[in-house]
Amino acid sequence: MTTATPALSPRRYFGWSTDHKVIGVQYLVTSFFFFLVGGAMAGMIRTQLLAPDSTLVSAEAFNRLSTNHGSVMLFLWILPVLAGLGNYLVPLQIGARDMAFPRLNALSFWLLVPAGLLMLASFFVGAAEAGWTAYVPLSISGPDGQTLWALSVILLGTSSMMGSINFVTTIFTMRAEGLTFWRLPLFSWSMLATSILVLTATPVLTAGLALIAMDRLVGTLFFSVPAGGDPILWQNLFWFYSHPAVYIMVLPAMGAISEIFPVFARKPVFGYRMIAVSSLAISLLGLTVWAHHMFTSGMDPRLRVPYMISTMIIAVPTGVKIFSWLATIWGGKIRLDTPMLFALGFISMFLIGGITGVFLAAIPVDLHVHDTYFVVAHLHFVLFGGSVSGAYAALYYWYPKITGRRFDERLGKVHFAANFIGTNLAYLPMFLAGLLGMPRRVVNYDPRFTELNQLASLGAFLLAVSVLPLLYNMIVSWVNGPKAGDNPWRARTLEWQGSSPPPVHNFDQPPVVTEGPYDYGEAEARSMMPSPAAAGD
Amino acid sequence: MKERTLLVVVLVTALLVVAGIWVAQNVNLMPAEASTRAALVDQLFRAMLGLAAVIFLLVEGLLLFSVLRFRQPRGDDGDALPVHGNRALEIVWTLIPALIVIVIGFYSFRVLAASEIREENPLVVNVRSRQFAWTFEYPGTSVISSDLHLPVGRQVRFLITSDDVIHSFWVPEFRVKRDATPGQMAELLVTPTREGTYPVRCAELCGVGHAAMGLSSRVIVESDEAFQAWLTQAAALPADxxxxxxxxxxxxxxxxxxxxxxxxxxxxxxxxxxxxxxxxxxxxxxxxxxxxxxxxxxxxxxxxxxxxxxxxxxxxxxxxxxxxxxxxxxxxxxxxxxxx
Missing domain, CATH: 1.10.760.10 (Cytochrome c-like domain)
Structure with a gap:
């Protein structure tokens, strides 16, 4: 569509650019690289765990791998891949020319690169080995890589806060004429809810990491037990961010699949306002639950019950979303294209993560399963079955928007099948292992858990292989794929109303919005068209 | 038509309830039940598992049914009937989950309170942890042991601490763990109910020996006579x-x-x-x-x-x-x- 536009040469992706679309793609590609790195670490972990007394990986190397697997996957894959989608899509969805602060936007991306390299480079000086949770006092001793790890996460937190300031400002001030909040697409709603959460929670983690870094570098004693430091303080600072971080990592994925269901069921979103409001509810409630990670720690026992209640209540807005999605596809005209398959996969797997979250909130059950493989299974169903499925769904759904090309649908379906089977195979056995007594983060384990671990490893290897059709499809289709047309899915949100890929200025005339984003089955005449683009074709 | 819909809803609900009850009564995913707390936790866990089964089957069932039933026919490019919402339905699926979590929350609180009741004359055991070993001290005796011996049927009051980093004292068969935090003394109440030998795990990452620490110690629950005999024997050093x-x-x-x-x-x-x-x-x-x-x-x-x-x-x-x-x-x- 836009081959004639010189400004859209592929070279622009390799340098400083303030175009939100370029930055979005830079985020997506960079985070995908780190996804492969984190996945390689997971592969080594699961190979080690094929046998209970395997010595393939030393205990020290294992702790470094598991610590950095978690950190890379969360901070360098899921967070930035969602930030990339937000960058690319929010201005297009709200009819803006770019983000509110384009240079700040570029800076947030360019902080991600050195932060990621810093984390990987820490392997040369002895990588962090205290878990991604970096509990003190273990994280105060330990190799130099622990300091690099802390600095890297501080940079990533800063990048994330800058990005969020940008999203909030952009969504509040740059919506097109007629685009009221009740006409805002649900993905943009979710980015708004997420950004508010980032701005509230991330400074706390960043400050806590600064304390750790100072303890390690300049000899302060914030967390030194002999000097009167309190190890529980770190847990409060850490989880005040890191529990909301789960919602930061899952809300945009929920937003993405909320876009996909109406398009592939040809029906309006059921309960649009409830879905939008439930995102906000989840982010506000999400700030009140952090200490449920500390039921077994030295927290005041009287405080446990309020945290249990607030945690369980989050199941309510989450349930509202799931039932609204089901009602959206109920009675629809469903097409099972790859984005839809991944969105459906999101529901079916995230559901397991959500339900087991209530088990973990129930204090007496948590006192048994906390810090076991039950938690490992739960968090992977939420973050891999949920967030990553959502990210995959979004990548396939907006691929024609970003590239102007169609991907190979058969390869997409192969990827979906391998991913779906692999996820369940890898993580379902872990629930049982945890319940039966297997702690997390162990390099060796009781031989009674051998079969469960071998199943999990098999699933993990399938997941590793499942990335190949995705990679091949994304690269080859960008070069060779058939032209997609501007709106191949016949979607009604604003980002699909212009050309694909979009021209540099997004919209040549500011679009005017006169109806909701999901009015499928309503009057055929589109009143939400932007003024025709002059550039491009 | 309306009556038929009602009939289907009632029938499906009944089936789900039956499935939930079956799961709650027949599916056991836990290791041996070796403490009073374990019995309470397992009741709660099974009840939650039954409820979880109902919700899981309902959601996955609706999902599969929709995908199989509501497909776009070939050659049909049109949209489906626009339905934007249904207030009554939305209230139902907000209230019912809210009700379920309130019930689970209340039940959990009851179990928690019941499992932390103090009994008279508990046996006190000091649990000391260090990188990478557990030691169990029996106050009033000179006994220090890396295996934990306990008499069956008497409440044990564990006083747990750490000499270095955070560890977590976990006996899966007791269904409970407690972090051992340096500079703090944590209390944990357990009443063993079943004789046998069970593993003591370390559940908190504590360094390179974390896995080894969870594989090195055992808890031996035995009759009071056997326990007293062990205590006497352990207090003395063998002559050889x-x-x-x-x-x-x-x-x-x-x-x-x-x-x-x-x-x-x-x-x-x-x-x-x-x-x-x-x-x-x-x-x-x-x-x-x-x-x-x-x-x-x-x-x-x-x-x-x-x-x-x-x-x-x-x-x-x-x-x-x-x-x-x-x-x-x-x-x-x-x-x-x-x-x-």
Whole structure:
């Protein structure tokens, strides 16, 4: 569509650019690289765990791998891949020319690169080995890589806060004429809810990491037990961010699949306002639950019950979303294209993560399963079955928007099948292992858990292989794929109303919005068209 | 039509309830139930599992049914009937989950309260943790053990702490864990109900020996007579010096990190201690002209003085000098250098 536009040469992706679309793609590609790195670490972990007394990986190397697997996957894959989608899509969805602060936007991306390299480079000086949770006092001793790890996460937190300031400002001030909040697409709603959460929670983690870094570098004693430091303080600072971080990592994925269901069921979103409001509810409630990670720690026992209640209540807005999605596809005209398959996969797997979250909130059950493989299974169903499925769904759904090309649908379906089977195979056995007594983060384990671990490893290897059709499809289709047309899915949100890929200025005339984003089955005449683009074709 | 819909809803609900009850009664995913708390937790867990099964089957069922039933026919490019919402339905699926979590929350609170009731005359056991071993002390006796012996049917009051980093004391068969935090004393109440031998795990990442720490200690729940007999026997050191040395080796938690065939120890965090005195053995390098007995004693008291090749400094606690009385240290060192 836009081959004639010189400004859209592929070279622009390799340098400083303030175009939100370029930055979005830079985020997506960079985070995908780190996804492969984190996945390689997971592969080594699961190979080690094929046998209970395997010595393939030393205990020290294992702790470094598991610590950095978690950190890379969360901070360098899921967070930035969602930030990339937000960058690319929010201005297009709200009819803006770019983000509110384009240079700040570029800076947030360019902080991600050195932060990621810093984390990987820490392997040369002895990588962090205290878990991604970096509990003190273990994280105060330990190799130099622990300091690099802390600095890297501080940079990533800063990048994330800058990005969020940008999203909030952009969504509040740059919506097109007629685009009221009740006409805002649900993905943009979710980015708004997420950004508010980032701005509230991330400074706390960043400050806590600064304390750790100072303890390690300049000899302060914030967390030194002999000097009167309190190890529980770190847990409060850490989880005040890191529990909301789960919602930061899952809300945009929920937003993405909320876009996909109406398009592939040809029906309006059921309960649009409830879905939008439930995102906000989840982010506000999400700030009140952090200490449920500390039921077994030295927290005041009287405080446990309020945290249990607030945690369980989050199941309510989450349930509202799931039932609204089901009602959206109920009675629809469903097409099972790859984005839809991944969105459906999101529901079916995230559901397991959500339900087991209530088990973990129930204090007496948590006192048994906390810090076991039950938690490992739960968090992977939420973050891999949920967030990553959502990210995959979004990548396939907006691929024609970003590239102007169609991907190979058969390869997409192969990827979906391998991913779906692999996820369940890898993580379902872990629930049982945890319940039966297997702690997390162990390099060796009781031989009674051998079969469960071998199943999990098999699933993990399938997941590793499942990335190949995705990679091949994304690269080859960008070069060779058939032209997609501007709106191949016949979607009604604003980002699909212009050309694909979009021209540099997004919209040549500011679009005017006169109806909701999901009015499928309503009057055929589109009143939400932007003024025709002059550039491009 | 409306009556038919109602009938289907009632029928599906009934089926789901039956499935939930079946799951709650028949699916057991837990290890042996070895404490009063375990029985309570398992009741709660099974009830939640039943509810979870209902919700899981309902959602996955609706999902599968929709995908199979509501497909776009070939050649049909049109949209489906626009339905934007249904207030009554939305209220129902907000209220019912809210009700469910309130019930679960209330039930959980009851179980929590019931499992933390104090009984009279509990047995107090001090749980001390360090990188990378558990030691259990029985106040009022001189007994220090790396295995936890408990009498069945009497409440135990664990007082848990750590000498270095955070560990977590977990007995899966008791269904409970408690973090051992340096600088704090945590309390945990457990009443064992079933005789047997169960693992003691470490559930909090504590360093390179974390996995080993969760595989090295056991809890032995036994009759009160057997427990008292063990306590008496454990308080005394055997007369035979080799047996006494073996006892001390285990009592001070050495097997968690060191391998020693005579003591059945297989720790991998520190060097293996077989054939220490053999001048041509694996430890020949360390002798360096030093008397082997002096070297072993020095390595216990000041582990950093000589580091075996392939092992890092700082892994071994440096306070054994204050914890092991001089007479016991002599027995332990004699025992170690006697290993062929």
């Amino acid at each position: 010096p080799i047996e006494a040395g073996r006892t001390l080796f285990k009592r001070y938690g050495c097997p968690a990190c060191h391998a020693l065939a005579d003591a059945g120890a297989a720790g991998v965090v520190g060097p293996a201690l077989d054939s220490l005195a053999d001048p041509n053995g694996p430890h020949a390098h360390a002798h360096g002209g030093m008397d082997i007995r002096a070297l072993v004693e020095q390595s216990v008291l000041d582990p950093s003085a000589a580091i075996a090749p392939g092992f890092a400094d700082g892994l071994m606690p440096k306070d054994f000098g204050t914890r092991i009385p001089a007479n016991e240290l002599a027995i332990l060192v004699d025992y170690l250098v006697a290993q062929k």
